[in-house]
Amino acid sequence: MATIADVAARAGVGASTVSRVLNDHPRVSAATRVRVLDAIVALDYRPSPLAQGLPRGRSHALGAVVPFFTHASAVERLRGVVAGLGDSRYDLVLYNVESPRQRDEQLASLTRRSRADGLLIVSLPPPADDLARLASAGVPVVLLDARGEGVPAVLTDDVEGGRIATRHLLSLGHERVAFVGDDPANPFGFVSSSERERGYRESLAAAGLTVDPDYVVHGPHVRGVARRLTEHLLALRHPPTAVFTASDTQALGVLEAARSAGRRVPEDLSVVGFDDIEVSRYARLTTVRQPLFESGRRAAGLLLEALAAEEPPPAVTHQLDVELVVRSTTASPPAAGRAAGGPDDSTLPGSETDGTDRSR
Amino acid sequence: MATIADVAARAGVGASTVSRVLNDHPRVSAATRVRVLDAIVALDYRPSPLAQGLPRGRSHALGAVVPFFTHASAVERLRGVVAGLGDSRYDLVLYNVESPRQRDEQLASLTRRSRADGLLIVSLPPPADDLARLASAGVPVVLLDARGEGVPAVLTDDVEGGRIATRHLLSLGHERVAFVGDDPANPFGFVSSSERERGYRESLAAAGLTVDPDYVVHGPHVRGVARRLTEHLLALRHPPTAVFTASDTQALGVLEAARSAGRRVPEDLSVVGFDDIEVSRYARLTTVRQPLFESGRRAAGLLLEALAAEEPPPAVTHQLDVELVVRSTTASPPAAGRAAGGPDDSTLPGSETDGTDRSR
DNA sequence: TTGAAAGCGTTACCAC
DNA sequence: GTGGTAACGCTTTCAA
Numbered sequence: 001m002a003t004i005a006d007v008a009a010r011a012g013v014g015a016s017t018v019s020r021v022l023n024d025h026p027r028v029s030a031a032t033r034v035r036v037l038d039a040i041v042a043l044d045y046r047p048s049p050l051a052q053g054l055p056r057g058r059s060h061a062l063g064a065v066v067p068f069f070t071h072a073s074a075v076e077r078l079r080g081v082v083a084g085l086g087d088s089r090y091d092l093v094l095y096n097v098e099s100p101r102q103r104d105e106q107l108a109s110l111t112r113r114s115r116a117d118g119l120l121i122v123s124l125p126p127p128a129d130d131l132a133r134l135a136s137a138g139v140p141v142v143l144l145d146a147r148g149e150g151v152p153a154v155l156t157d158d159v160e161g162g163r164i165a166t167r168h169l170l171s172l173g174h175e176r177v178a179f180v181g182d183d184p185a186n187p188f189g190f191v192s193s194s195e196r197e198r199g200y201r202e203s204l205a206a207a208g209l210t211v212d213p214d215y216v217v218h219g220p221h222v223r224g225v226a227r228r229l230t231e232h233l234l235a236l237r238h239p240p241t242a243v244f245t246a247s248d249t250q251a252l253g254v255l256e257a258a259r260s261a262g263r264r265v266p267e268d269l270s271v272v273g274f275d276d277i278e279v280s281r282y283a284r285l286t287t288v289r290q291p292l293f294e295s296g297r298r299a300a301g302l303l304l305e306a307l308a309a310e311e312p313p314p315a316v317t318h319q320l321d322v323e324l325v326v327r328s329t330t331a332s333p334p335a336a337g338r339a340a341g342g343p344d345d346s347t348l349p350g351s352e353t354d355g356t357d358r359s360r
Numbered sequence: 361m362a363t364i365a366d367v368a369a370r371a372g373v374g375a376s377t378v379s380r381v382l383n384d385h386p387r388v389s390a391a392t393r394v395r396v397l398d399a400i401v402a403l404d405y406r407p408s409p410l411a412q413g414l415p416r417g418r419s420h421a422l423g424a425v426v427p428f429f430t431h432a433s434a435v436e437r438l439r440g441v442v443a444g445l446g447d448s449r450y451d452l453v454l455y456n457v458e459s460p461r462q463r464d465e466q467l468a469s470l471t472r473r474s475r476a477d478g479l480l481i482v483s484l485p486p487p488a489d490d491l492a493r494l495a496s497a498g499v500p501v502v503l504l505d506a507r508g509e510g511v512p513a514v515l516t517d518d519v520e521g522g523r524i525a526t527r528h529l530l531s532l533g534h535e536r537v538a539f540v541g542d543d544p545a546n547p548f549g550f551v552s553s554s555e556r557e558r559g560y561r562e563s564l565a566a567a568g569l570t571v572d573p574d575y576v577v578h579g580p581h582v583r584g585v586a587r588r589l590t591e592h593l594l595a596l597r598h599p600p601t602a603v604f605t606a607s608d609t610q611a612l613g614v615l616e617a618a619r620s621a622g623r624r625v626p627e628d629l630s631v632v633g634f635d636d637i638e639v640s641r642y643a644r645l646t647t648v649r650q651p652l653f654e655s656g657r658r659a660a661g662l663l664l665e666a667l668a669a670e671e672p673p674p675a676v677t678h679q680l681d682v683e684l685v686v687r688s689t690t691a692s693p694p695a696a697g698r699a700a701g702g703p704d705d706s707t708l709p710g711s712e713t714d715g716t717d718r719s720r
Numbered sequence: 721t722t723g724a725a726a727g728c729g730t731t732a733c734c735a736c
Numbered sequence: 737g738t739g740g741t742a743a744c745g746c747t748t749t750c751a752a
Binding site: 001046048049050051053054059061068072075079082083091092093094095096108109111112114115137252278279281282283 | 361406408409410411413414419421428429432435439442451452453454455456468469471472474475497612638639641642643
């Protein structure tokens with residue numbers, strides 16, 4: 001494998017001149033440039049990124065810290081990232097994270113530009129001190145589906161999504177709406193689920209409905225867990241007539257529970273998910289769509305800009321809109337539902353739900 | 361950021377000693393080792409992978425060359441790769457490939473260990489000379505879903521999958537079975553589709569059926585294309601009663617075409633896919649399952665072994681089994697189908713289909 | 721067992 | 737414009 005010295009020798013110039021040509025430095029005569037270029041071609045020379053990185057203090061790599069297996073949506077985001085990186089000169093390094101310890105380890109080791117020139121952190125709210133160290137090391141960071149002090153973030157309007165989904169259910173006449181979401185005290189500090197839950201609570205409150213504590217259940221972000229949670233919900237004395245979940249993955253679990261409990265969807269039970277991952281279309285799931293791919297592309301773009309500007313990216317929050325996608329898992333509650341009474345008197349509102357679907 | 365010199369100074373030793381401790385070289389006295397370790401902890405020192413890589417001539421990175429957007433299955437394979445890499449010390453670098461030119465460029469630039477210590481190439485049959493250069497550069501390569509001269513590969517038994525799928529259709533009584541697959545002359549040289557087609561042809565031949573050329577159609581591996589192709593198929597004077605596709609992605613397109621043409625599935629048209637990607641379960645698609653995740657894990661394991669052995673991996677082919685998953689898109693052909701006659705007399709067999717499903 | 725020094729392949733500063 | 741030369745942070749002889 002040819003080195004810069006080989007090229008220099010063949011072109012009859014010094015190594016520094018070759019380096020100048022490589023980095024198209026202005027002060028090189030046209031003649032020598034040609035000679036050098038010829039030598040490069042002749043030797044099929046390619047500079048070693050390693051060797052280039054050492055003196056420059058950069059790695060030519062961008063890190064993507066991703067809880068890869070946990071969320072189906074992460075993959076779609078990653079695709080957006082790859083697209084957003086396009087043919088920039090950067091390599092994309094995947095850092096899988098499966099535990100908080102691993103997250104801390106990764107983040108700590110990435111605190112230097114010789115490791116990664118920039119970082120994309122997906123869904124993981126990074127500890128403030130990690131962010132500070134990253135900043136002082138001059139490693140620009142862009143957050144995707146997470147918030148962090150002083151760092152730009154590309155976010156979905158999760159609260160609004162929760163509102164929209166719940167309003168849709170309310171407008172169909174549901175009064176007993178349950179929520180299945182992630183554990184709010186999850187080890188990573190994911191907050192999307194909580195935000196969506198917040199929107200759910202807000203919409204309920206706006207409609208004058210009280211949230212029955214029994215109707216709000218949490219568990220790890222896994223289909224099987226959502227299924228079990230829903231089975232309990234359906235076994236309640238006064239089961240809900242509709243379920244809003246924090247994600248499509250969980251909604252799929254809800255659907256399974258409904259089937260195994262002999263509940264028809266949407267006749268007996270309405271279900272609304274969140275994300276609109278690819279499966280949802282085939283499960284005919286009504287859901288809140290968030291632009292996953294686009295969010296990845298946006299985040300990659302922001303990181304590239306910061307890198308080009310050679311300065312820390314402005315800590316702007318880029319909020320992406322959500323949209324309700326009505327498919328076949330939602331309908332009005334069964335007529336008998338009303339007669340059976342609420343699970344608790346307090347959930348029966350004085351005021352009425354407004355009956356209009358303001359979600360679109 | 362502390363360097364090895366800082367640690368050496370603090371521990372009162374030379375840099376080389378610190379290096380020895382780092383690479384747990386045997387000849388270091390217990391006492392100094394402790395002093396050095398203390399200094400490392402005190403300074404929160406982490407060696408620069410870049411600087412380590414230069415003299416060693418390695419990058420501590422593994423490259424995964426993937427046609428990322430083209431095949432839904434690639435993502436699932438990648439997950440397996442990540443799992444298989446576990447907590448090996450290697451970084452995983454993603455090389456997206458969207459064109460043959462890009463493939464060549466990537467492969468050429470990866471021909472050096474300072475770029476990647478090892479390579480995983482997914483679905484892409486690499487040109488023989490690239491393979492040769494990679495080998496002489498000492499970069500071990502493992503192929504995933506592709507074959508290459510002198511390189512180990514993890515493969516699915518695509519031909520057998522094609523046979524199984526077709527036999528299933530035949531055993532249901534279908535005689536007019538179409539095939540929708542990738543363009544055999546695709547720019548990347550993907551062959552899975554052709555192999556599956558081969559199995560299809562073999563099963564048909566074994567049943568004494570002739571393949572009607574009109575029934576075998578090809579196009580880019582995209583849902584929309586498969587849909588259009590199928591629309592033509594269904595518009596034929598003697599349309600097929602069943603379609604076997606080279607992938608689930610394409611099967612989804614077939615399903616769309618059937619719906620838009622007013623054909624019920626499976627009553628009017630049976631459909632069998634290939635891969636068993638996640639959506640297929642929800643589309644209730646009968647398909648040939650191949651262990652995508654497992655294939656990735658296997659390939660990663662092989663690469664890791666080769667790296668540990670410090671020698672080129674044995675060029676063994678690891679073939680993974682496929683299995684038919686019968687869901688709701690296949691059934692016997694409509695009774696009227698026979699009466700309508702074959703598209704061509706020659707496709708009507710003298711011998712009978714055997715009626716048994718030998719696929720499981 | 722340990723340190724000094726050379727070298728890995730580049731870049732960048734400083735003269736010329 | 738161009739060529740030395742000193743870094744960059746580490747590993748690896750070679751002596752001691």
